Amino acid sequence: MRLRDIKYQEDYRSGYDSIVEAFFRPSLAQAEAYWRAVGYFSSSALESFGAPLGEFIKNGGHIRLITSVELSHNDLEAIRNGIPKQDICAQRLEQIIETDFADGVGDGTARLIRLLGLGRLEIQIAVPKTGTGIYHEKIGLFFDGEDYVAFTGSSNESRNAFENNRECVDVYPSWISTVRAPRKRQHFEDLWEDNDKGVDVYSFPDAARQQLIRACGEWEAGHRQRKHQEKQNKWRHQDDALDEFLAAERGILNMATGTGKTRTSLKILRALYERDSIDTVIVSTDGNDLLDQWYAELLNVRKDIGAKVFRHYKSSREVEGFLLKPKSAILLVSRQPLASALRQLPAELGQRTLLIHDEVHGLGSPANRNRLDGMSDNIRFRLGLSATPEREYDDEGNAFLSTHIGPELMRFELDDAIRREILAPFDYFPLPYELTAEDRQRVRDVYKRQAARAAAGNPMSDEEVWIEIARVYKTSRAKLPIFDSFIRENQHLLERCIVFVETKEYGDEVLEIIHKYRSDFHTYFSGEESETLKRFARGELECLITCHRVSEGIDIRSLNSVILFSSARARLETIQRMGRCLRTDPDNPEKIANIVDFIRQSDEGGEQNADEERAEWLINLSMVRAGETISGN
Secondary structure: OOHHHOOOOOEEEEOOEOHHHHHHHHHHHHOOEEEEEEEEOOHHHHHHHHOOOHHHHHOOOEEEEEEEOOOOHHHHHHHHOOOOHHHHHHHHHHHHHHHHOOOOOOHHHHHHHHHHHHOOEEEEEEEEOOOOOOOOOOEEEEEEOOEEEEEEEOOOOOHHHHHOOOOEEEEEEOOOOOOHHHHHHHHHHHHHOOOOOOEEEEEOOHHHHHHHHHHHHHHHHHHHHHHHHHHHHHOHHHHHHHHHHHHHOEEEEEEOOOOOHHHHHHHHHHHHHHOOOOOEEEEEEOOHHHHHHHHHHHHHHHHHHOOEEEEEEOOEEOHHHHHHOOOOEEEEEEHHHHHHHHHHOOHHHHOOEEEEEEOHHHOOOHHHHHHHOOOOOOOOEEEEEEOOOOOOOOHHHHHHHHHHOOOEEEEEOHHHHHHOOOEOOEEEEEEEEOOOHHHHHHHHHHHHHHHHHHHOOOOOOHHHHHHHHHHHHHOOOOHHHHHHHHHHHOHHHHOOEEEEOOOHHHHHHHHHHHHOOOOOEEEEOOOOOOHHHHHHHOOOOOEEEEOOOOOOOOOOOOOOEEEEOOOOOOHHHHHHHHHOOOEOEOOEOOOOEEEEEEEEOOOOOOOOOHHHHHHHHHHHHHOOOOOOOOOOO
């Protein structure tokens, strides 16, 4: 792409256009040189001038900057008494740097000053020949080979002007404007060569240059220290969790998605090895994607502790190899074969073993209880990890988790993580819908089957009834036209988006709607290649339609939106799914995620249903923003 490929407007007006986003950033991304006259020299001018420079700097761009200083009455008197104007300007610049830059600089200013040190930024100082006022002409040019774009007007180069002033940029591409563009270029060149009739132009003094570079270096050193302290403070719950576990030796960490459950467990693992308390580690969870992520983490750990990593999931079958030499070994195993490994592990070795269960809410199922009952009794260190460890409506499952692993040791939830800027805040879009006549008939059919089964002596459990009715709600076609209407007006929500549906068939109907608004999407249902998920993570796909496979443990930080056609009564699934897009994104520090949800309306006068309860909870959670006080934290 070149400057010619940008569809420039004739002008850009603040309030109607974002001057930075619509004009400066696209131009700088394609330019190889940038000339700019900025008016008054100050830290805020350099900050906003430097803020949009990211791609330009990566591309090796070079900058010419003309700025000005305002001379005082005493300065003018000194000039009349014979002191050279250039010397007075140099003194004024040093005073400005000493005072205006004393409290530090922003990232944009620091970026510019680094370019100054690298010789990729040239600065000249323009002062009116009369000595009064400041040079205040507004000219800029972007260059791309023989092509260039000139512009005039616009904001003064300050943060306030960019964001708050009512300003206008007039734009003159050289391939379109054959008179105005060359004229503006000539104006700048006359200034730069000190051929302008109205101003004197001086090179930026070396003393001021060194003073600026030194101020930037001091700021960056302090900035790094502050960032390190903020980071340590932000993640202190991990150290709290480490201390809790080392004291208790077994238990569950209830930590919100994205707050570092894996990292915390690895801290615990390393601490136990450093204390010479363990020789063996067993890590178990469900889902090949999550197991693969664990494998990558454990390969890094093995270098530190000198242990060999064995795998037993997918095509890897290494339990027997692990059992032949379990000392100084780590076994990564899916849930089903875990019982065999625990059964054959020597009892004396169990006292020097750390057992880690990730996503423990799945561990309490009846099948796992039958397989694993009593299997961890000989294991001294037992750690459970989950954002949602408690199994709703399952007292037996919860009791098993407590027995097999231990009690909940700490809780660090979504609102805590948002306040500490570990997770992004989010906007919530609850879309109300009412059941169709077909939906109501499907619900009546469930109750008919319940009655028939009871009459036949094979009654349905309450859970079976709830599941079948919930399936009706999750696949209600009443949601589809509401979604179509909503997304037509909010198409940006499909960018970096995952859509959760209940069935492939329902997903196909959602797909037809999405296809009307964008083509870079894909389905990701059971049995499909995980390469689709990798393509989405790489940004090759913008929208993914799925049932459940990316609900747990997948870290795609650029994800912006989650659309919930299918939501369970229990909060567990909702937390897992929305947690995918609450990850902060280093490339988008101001990220605010989006959650789109469908809320079934209760009959008038009826009790609040599960959807309405969820909406109330998420509305309150969406109000949480960074920096709010956390009681006791």
